[in-house]
Amino acid sequence: MMTKRKEFDQGLEQLHNLIIEMGNFVEQALADAIAALKKGDLEQAKEVIANDPKLNQMEEKITETGSRLIATQQPVAKDLRRILSAFKIASDLERMGDLAVDVAKVVQRLDGQPLIKPLIDLPRMAEIVQTMTYESIQSFIQENVDLAYKMAKDDDQVDALYGQITRELYSLMMENPRNITQASLLSFVGRYLERFGDHATNIGESVVYLVTGSRPDLNV
Amino acid sequence: MEALININQLNLYYGAFHALKNVTLTIPEKAITAFIGPSGCGKSTLLRTLNRMNDMIPGTRIEGGLSIGGTEIYSNEVDVETLRKKVGMVFQQPNPFPKSIYDNVAYGPRLHGITGKKQLDEIVETSLKSAALWDEVKDHLKRSAFGLSGGQQQRLCIARALAVNPSILLMDEATSALDPISTLKIEELAQELKDKYTIVMVTHNMHQAARVSNQTVFFLNGEVVEYSETEKLFSNPSDQRTEDYISGRFG
Numbered sequence: 001m002m003t004k005r006k007e008f009d010q011g012l013e014q015l016h017n018l019i020i021e022m023g024n025f026v027e028q029a030l031a032d033a034i035a036a037l038k039k040g041d042l043e044q045a046k047e048v049i050a051n052d053p054k055l056n057q058m059e060e061k062i063t064e065t066g067s068r069l070i071a072t073q074q075p076v077a078k079d080l081r082r083i084l085s086a087f088k089i090a091s092d093l094e095r096m097g098d099l100a101v102d103v104a105k106v107v108q109r110l111d112g113q114p115l116i117k118p119l120i121d122l123p124r125m126a127e128i129v130q131t132m133t134y135e136s137i138q139s140f141i142q143e144n145v146d147l148a149y150k151m152a153k154d155d156d157q158v159d160a161l162y163g164q165i166t167r168e169l170y171s172l173m174m175e176n177p178r179n180i181t182q183a184s185l186l187s188f189v190g191r192y193l194e195r196f197g198d199h200a201t202n203i204g205e206s207v208v209y210l211v212t213g214s215r216p217d218l219n220v
Numbered sequence: 221m222e223a224l225i226n227i228n229q230l231n232l233y234y235g236a237f238h239a240l241k242n243v244t245l246t247i248p249e250k251a252i253t254a255f256i257g258p259s260g261c262g263k264s265t266l267l268r269t270l271n272r273m274n275d276m277i278p279g280t281r282i283e284g285g286l287s288i289g290g291t292e293i294y295s296n297e298v299d300v301e302t303l304r305k306k307v308g309m310v311f312q313q314p315n316p317f318p319k320s321i322y323d324n325v326a327y328g329p330r331l332h333g334i335t336g337k338k339q340l341d342e343i344v345e346t347s348l349k350s351a352a353l354w355d356e357v358k359d360h361l362k363r364s365a366f367g368l369s370g371g372q373q374q375r376l377c378i379a380r381a382l383a384v385n386p387s388i389l390l391m392d393e394a395t396s397a398l399d400p401i402s403t404l405k406i407e408e409l410a411q412e413l414k415d416k417y418t419i420v421m422v423t424h425n426m427h428q429a430a431r432v433s434n435q436t437v438f439f440l441n442g443e444v445v446e447y448s449e450t451e452k453l454f455s456n457p458s459d460q461r462t463e464d465y466i467s468g469r470f471g
Contacts, residue, residue, distance in 0.1 A: 005467075005468050005469065008452065008468070074427055075467070076426070076454045076455070076466045076467060077454060077455060077457055077462075077463050077466055077467055078463060078467065079467050080454075080455070081455075112443060212456075213455065213456030
């Protein structure tokens with residue numbers, strides 16, 4: 001069987017590589033934002049925010065490349081699913097980048113003040129969503145449906161931790177109203193991480209769609 | 221949808237060449253079924269067996285069952301002329317007769333014994349209307365069919381096929397010699413005709429099959445690889461060979 005679709009395959013490969021690039025970028029952005037939060041490092045937070053436009057550019061590049069392939073190559077079946085999934089995954093990754101920026105903005109608003117409590121559960125949550133992000137991208141690279149499902153299951157832990165963190169922060173607020181500003185900022189971080197996990201789960205759904213053609217709901 | 225055509229374990233040989241291998245298919249009525257596959261896969265051969273056009277090729281041997289509306293069309297009792305009246309065909313190149321537009325359409329009905337002018341007028345008008353050509357030619361029906369454009373000639377051939385009131389219309393690459401606009405007109409026409417006729421089309425243009433047909437059959441080396449709803453076949457085919465063919469990896 002002779003392959004006679006050089007340009008098409010090159011375009012698809014370009015999409016594939018851009019997704020991996022975006023995935024790595026987002027993982028790093030979240031790691032940096034959480035490190036900045038832990039250390040109260042304003043410089044690092046600033047850097048996370050300043051880097052975000054690069055991620056947006058990668059998403060635009062995916063939209064552009066995918067649209068061109070649709071217009072010129074009339075893709076069908078898995079080729080078409082590959083392009084549609086790339087759009088969807090890129091949009092999830094772009095949102096994840098924004099959420100990392102949101103965490104970095106919280107660091108800026110905390111402005112180096114000492115924290116009302118040591119950060120334990122938020123870094124744990126961050127660790128899980130980082131692993132989820134890594135695995136979602138791996139499941140995409142390997143077209144591994146099992147890994148996508150396994151990764152989505154970890155989201156339960158994220159949700160449970162989120163519940164725990166908010167409960168804890170609420171009681172701190174009730175204890176002392178002066179905690180309210182900081183506690184709400186930290187609970188926002190919990191919310192951002194919880195959303196981050198949902199987007200990783202969405203990527204898993206896109207991988208299942210790419211491989212099987214059906215759209216499951218992994219976000220349950 | 222009722223099955224109109226039943227093909228059962230059909231084998232066809234051109235001399236020593238085994239062109240169709242154990243083909244089993246049911247084709248529903250009043251729908252468009254597309255045959256796709258690379259050159260030499262047997263799709264046109266199967267189409268031509270549906271009105272016994274292969275009879276004219278010396279050395280052709282056919283085994284197995286092929287019934288239309290419950291009648292085995294390869295049985296000895298079947299009159300081929302009557303069969304072809306019921307199963308009309310449109311070819312790749314428009315092939316109007318060197319006659320007027322009117323006489324092209326009236327040719328079949330006359331052959332089948334209709335002579336009354338009023339009745340012929342009526343058939344010509346209805347057929348040309350069904351083929352979406354009437355408005356373009358009604359004022360010069362006596363002009364030569366050769367004066368029409370390629371797309372019009374092809375619609376004339378469709379009108380000519382419809383004039384003998386068939387139930388099945390076979391289209392063998394019927395748009396491959398036409399420009400994109402004429403192609404779209406024929407495709408739209410096929411969509412309209414499927415309410416009254418069963419259409420089976422062979423096409424090299426996969427996107428045409430995807431646009432127009434209800435079911436698609438993918439052939440490879442004389443065998444049916446996959447037969448499913450068109451939407452399913454083009455979005456999520458079951459067989460890797462289908463996927464490779466429709467994605468342009470071979471063929």
